[in-house]
Amino acid sequence: MLRGADSFVPKVALFHCRWCLPESDAVKNLLPEHYESAVSTIKINCTARMEGELAIKAFGQGFDGVLVIGCEDGECHYESGNRQAFNRLGMLRRMLEFAGIYPERIGTIWVSPYDPASIKAQIGEYIEKLNGVGPF
Amino acid sequence: MQEERQGDSDRTEKARELAASLLMTDSVQGVLALLEIRDHVVPHLFTSREELSGLTVDGHYAIAGVAERLLERWAQGNIAVMARGCDERHLIELAKKGSVDLSRIKVVGVACDIFEAKACHCVQPFPRQADVGNSIGRVDFMDHEKLNELVSMSITERRSFWTEIFSRCIKCYGCRNACPLCNCVDCRLEEERWVRVGEIPPEYPSFHLIRLFHLADKCVGCMACEKACPMGIPVGRLNLLVRQEMLDWYGYEAGREVEDVSPLLGGALIDVADKK
Numbered sequence: 529m530l531r532g533a534d535s536f537v538p539k540v541a542l543f544h545c546r547w548c549l550p551e552s553d554a555v556k557n558l559l560p561e562h563y564e565s566a567v568s569t570i571k572i573n574c575t576a577r578m579e580g581e582l583a584i585k586a587f588g589q590g591f592d593g594v595l596v597i598g599c600e601d602g603e604c605h606y607e608s609g610n611r612q613a614f615n616r617l618g619m620l621r622r623m624l625e626f627a628g629i630y631p632e633r634i635g636t637i638w639v640s641p642y643d644p645a646s647i648k649a650q651i652g653e654y655i656e657k658l659n660g661v662g663p664f
Numbered sequence: 665m666q667e668e669r670q671g672d673s674d675r676t677e678k679a680r681e682l683a684a685s686l687l688m689t690d691s692v693q694g695v696l697a698l699l700e701i702r703d704h705v706v707p708h709l710f711t712s713r714e715e716l717s718g719l720t721v722d723g724h725y726a727i728a729g730v731a732e733r734l735l736e737r738w739a740q741g742n743i744a745v746m747a748r749g750c751d752e753r754h755l756i757e758l759a760k761k762g763s764v765d766l767s768r769i770k771v772v773g774v775a776c777d778i779f780e781a782k783a784c785h786c787v788q789p790f791p792r793q794a795d796v797g798n799s800i801g802r803v804d805f806m807d808h809e810k811l812n813e814l815v816s817m818s819i820t821e822r823r824s825f826w827t828e829i830f831s832r833c834i835k836c837y838g839c840r841n842a843c844p845l846c847n848c849v850d851c852r853l854e855e856e857r858w859v860r861v862g863e864i865p866p867e868y869p870s871f872h873l874i875r876l877f878h879l880a881d882k883c884v885g886c887m888a889c890e891k892a893c894p895m896g897i898p899v900g901r902l903n904l905l906v907r908q909e910m911l912d913w914y915g916y917e918a919g920r921e922v923e924d925v926s927p928l929l930g931g932a933l934i935d936v937a938d939k940k
Contacts, residue, residue: 580878584873584874584877585858611930612928615927615928616928619880623880626905627823627826628817628820628821
């Protein structure tokens, strides 16, 4: 089990695209062990739906991290929604950094739905990083 | 100092002349410029030549939002706007959003003098075409010391810096209201869903970061937000840093051309973290 030194379990708001990952329950199965209750899954139509305020507000509501999972480049159902999200979330990370918030709190994973093992590994990596920066 | 005053009265003279000739041609319904009232200025639509004795180019007011609202009020007709470089960039950004129709605006460009540019920590104190005053060209009056101070802090130091400073916020919405580009009809900052209503200081980090994020690809760096803040919160500093990031990573600068498309709306993938 992935845990910080003082058995801190980060709360994560996980936004996933409905086209690569249509079922929130399936996403829950990809989480590291014991993280089911610490992660809230939110299905969105496309990662382009990820406005900055969704992530910012999540921090204000007690989440320690925001993870966005969307389709890999070239696979967006709406052609370029994931590209918008990619640049936007990248800029959001820099912005948070300037404001004194660890950019690692925003995670992005661009996936192929046919490789759940890789998605699982990447979620694990993200949570490990989040453990490293501690509570919000 | 004497020389500066001389320059200012020349500029004002020139501005009044241009406004008078525009009003004579009937090509515009009025000239939007600043009116001097005792010790301050207000935006004013000059519609007759008799009024022009009150027109001034000194003093600062982000006037683009007024132009937007005037055009909105009339279904047709044009106006002239006495615009500094930042005002013109605001108008370009507003046109990008579809908020103003630039074909209805005749821009009369006002170049800032070196004193004004310094006071605003400006880097581009001139419009595309300087009709009033002489452009001093690109300068760098940015407050690098203050920006570096912020950037050189550790992330936890920055967190406490902003937490302390944002706790002064009285949520007067001055930063938002002063900004011509914060012109959404429904503002997230007023919605309970995003920022708790009736709470002072506003919750961290929603209020300030949502504002910052919404302006990421729009801010032209005029610093009207910071000047408007009655609590002395250096909100503009975050905007300037983000503006610089947009330029460094994407080569994008708000206010340049109406045709430019923000990289936050798609385009090439550039991983900001990769380039660090």
